[in-house]
Amino acid sequence: MPELPEVETVKETLKLHLIGRKIIDIITPYPNIIKTDLVSFKAKMINQEFLDIKRYGKYLIFELTDISMISHLRMEGKYYLRERPDQFTKHEHVIFKLDDGKFLSYHDVRKFGTMELVEKNEVFNSLSLSKLGFEANDPNIDVNKIYPRFKNAKRPIKSVLLDQSVITGLGNIYVDETLFRSKIHPQELAYNLTKDEVKNLLINAKVVLDKAISLGGTTIRTYQSSFGVDGRFQNELKVHTLVGKPCSVCNTTIEKIRVGGRGTYFCPNCQKLKKL
DNA sequence: ATCTATGCCTGGTGGC
DNA sequence: TGCCACCAGGCATAGA
Numbered sequence: 001m002p003e004l005p006e007v008e009t010v011k012e013t014l015k016l017h018l019i020g021r022k023i024i025d026i027i028t029p030y031p032n033i034i035k036t037d038l039v040s041f042k043a044k045m046i047n048q049e050f051l052d053i054k055r056y057g058k059y060l061i062f063e064l065t066d067i068s069m070i071s072h073l074r075m076e077g078k079y080y081l082r083e084r085p086d087q088f089t090k091h092e093h094v095i096f097k098l099d100d101g102k103f104l105s106y107h108d109v110r111k112f113g114t115m116e117l118v119e120k121n122e123v124f125n126s127l128s129l130s131k132l133g134f135e136a137n138d139p140n141i142d143v144n145k146i147y148p149r150f151k152n153a154k155r156p157i158k159s160v161l162l163d164q165s166v167i168t169g170l171g172n173i174y175v176d177e178t179l180f181r182s183k184i185h186p187q188e189l190a191y192n193l194t195k196d197e198v199k200n201l202l203i204n205a206k207v208v209l210d211k212a213i214s215l216g217g218t219t220i221r222t223y224q225s226s227f228g229v230d231g232r233f234q235n236e237l238k239v240h241t242l243v244g245k246p247c248s249v250c251n252t253t254i255e256k257i258r259v260g261g262r263g264t265y266f267c268p269n270c271q272k273l274k275k276l
Numbered sequence: 277a278t279c280t281a282t283g284c285c286t287g288g289t290g291g292c
Numbered sequence: 293t294g295c296c297a298c299c300a301g302g303c304a305t306a307g308a
Contacts, residue, residue: 110285
């Protein structure tokens with residue numbers, strides 16, 4: 001699914017094509033993606049120009065002339081640039097007609113993604129963004145501010161790392177990879193971790209995310225990024241998707257379990273529960 | 277305050 | 293071949 005590195009890749013690609021373009025029409029074959037009132041969504045966006053595109057956590061922020069659009073790709077949302085209407089395929093639910101004759105088309109098989117309009121100075125006060133923690137790859141992240149959220153959490157460390165209000169940007173893939181590199185069992189209860197261990201986790205999260213960004217993200221299953229571009233971080237995965245394969249560090253067979261309802265891959269030898 | 281359960285969705289898969 | 297139950301899962305919301 002698109003996590004921070006995939007969304008970053010999408011953002012950079014979109015910027016190349018959209019900055020300076022103007023929306024001249026919006027077609028909505030499946031309008032439920034749009035959480036703002038549909039009539040006002042169209043009225044406020046038509047004739048607006050793309051000034052910039054930003055990202056926070058896994059959210060895309062399209063800055064238009066007078067308004068901002070927040071877009072979340074959820075499980076498998078993708079943006080495509082279409083030259084002509086005959087290129088539209090099934091599952092393209094929101095289509096922006098641009099002033100150069102091309103189309104920005106939002107594709108989402110499972111229709112989980114969302115779009116909403118917010119006033120330009122209210123982006124970070126919006127319902128979706130206001131609760132988010134520091135970005136997991138923020139170089140200035142302060143472990144002292146984050147550690148209480150771990151120390152007080154009697155739930156598996158994996159669940160805390162997936163909680164976007166603690167740190168934002170990690171999803172199922174990069175959490176598994178971060179825990180492996182930190183040699184921490186995904187079911188370890190968060191309050192058992194020392195501050196140094198949490199600090200190390202944050203360092204490893206940044207290493208994983210930065211590496212993934214530099215490789216254009218991860219492409220597994222249907223999780224291809226926008227514009228049909230494949231990422232290359234899947235070749236760097238150490239545990240995620242690798243059930244039954246030997247661990248690259250110790251050769252132990254990688255296992256798959258469920259943690260907080262999510263499929264979780266780990267090495268039972270490298271990542272042991274702490275004995276307290 | 278925190279955690280768990282549910283709904284949103286469709287395509288792929290495995291069992292029969 | 294076809295039918296069907298089940299699974300994948302980020303996030304908002306309701307309930308415990």
